[in-house]
Structure formats: C-alpha cells, structure tokens
Amino acid sequence: MTGMQKDQGPDAVFAAKLAEGVFEIQKCNGCGAHVFHPRVICPACGSADLGWVAPTGRGTIYARTIVRRKPERGGDYNVVLVDLEEGVRMMARVDGIAHDEIAAGLQVSASIAEGANGEPAVVFRPERGAS
Known part of the structure; x- marks a missing residue:
C-alpha cells in the first residue's frame, strides 16, 4: 500500500483504484477472508491487517430488482446483488442483457464502466454461454 493510500479510508482507496481501471477487494492477512464492502477491520476475525487483491470478477446473481422510470427521467435500470467467487456479495448493475432476463x-463477469453519477463503477455482464 502506498503512503497516499494509508492516509485514505478504504472507500476512497477502492474508488481511486476504480478510477485507475483496477477492480480490487480486500483480503485479510490474518485469517484469509475476502472482504467487501471496504473496511478497516476484518469482519471475520477483527484483524486490521487488510490488503488489496484482484478478484476473479466472476460471480452469480443472488437477487435483482428493476427500477421503473419514465424515459425522460433516464429510463429503467437494474440493481443486483452478486455473489463473487471469493465469497463476498456486492451491489451493482448488469449490462448487456434485457432487464427482465436477469x-x-x-x-456474470465484472468490468469497470461509468456509474450513474459519472464515476467509475463495477458492473457485470452475462458470461458467455450463460442463459
């Protein structure tokens, strides 16, 4: 971790990494548990020794909802909970598929794209061959 990252909270480090085109989650150096949402202490063992690692980016949709909006208000969008292979769950959206097919x-597989606020965000796309 660079000195600059030590001075930032974990949410700011996560956002800075996304801005650089890097998707990483935390991993506890004490117990080996993967951690998401970024934290200062491992929820599994209480250790403050958390590092950053690149996940596989592959996951499975746990749940989804579709927010219906009029086209002039931006149109419909989806919100999903994704269980990553590393055992953490994150909220995101799915692109590249009709909302009703989610x-x-x-x-799904993760990538970095523009979020609703114009900032980089983790988004998912259906894996090839997935139905």
Whole structure:
C-alpha cells in the first residue's frame, strides 16, 4: 500500500483504484477472508491487517430488482446483488442483457464502466454461454 493510500479510508482507496481501471477487494492477512464492502477491520476475525487483491470478477446473481422510470427521467435500470467467487456479495448493475432476463443464478463477469453519477463503477455482464 502506498503512503497516499494509508492516509485514505478504504472507500476512497477502492474508488481511486476504480478510477485507475483496477477492480480490487480486500483480503485479510490474518485469517484469509475476502472482504467487501471496504473496511478497516476484518469482519471475520477483527484483524486490521487488510490488503488489496484482484478478484476473479466472476460471480452469480443472488437477487435483482428493476427500477421503473419514465424515459425522460433516464429510463429503467437494474440493481443486483452478486455473489463473487471469493465469497463476498456486492451491489451493482448488469449490462448487456434485457432487464427482465436477469435472474438469480445467472453467471456474470465484472468490468469497470461509468456509474450513474459519472464515476467509475463495477458492473457485470452475462458470461458467455450463460442463459
């Protein structure tokens, strides 16, 4: 971790990494548990020795909802909970598929794209061959 990152909170480090095109989550150097949402202490063992690692980016949709909006207000969008292979769950969106085709169990892969606020965000796309 660079000196600059030590001075930032974990949310700021996560956002700075996304801005550099890097998707990483934390991993506890004490117990080996992966951690997401960024934290200062491992929720599994209480250790403050958390490092950053690149996840596989592969996951499975746990749940989804579709927010319906009029086209002039930006149109519909989806919100999903994704279980990453590393055992953490994160909230995101799925691109590249019709909203109504997103369902629990869908296999997805992460990438970085523009979020709703114009900032970089982790988004998912269906894995090739996934139905």
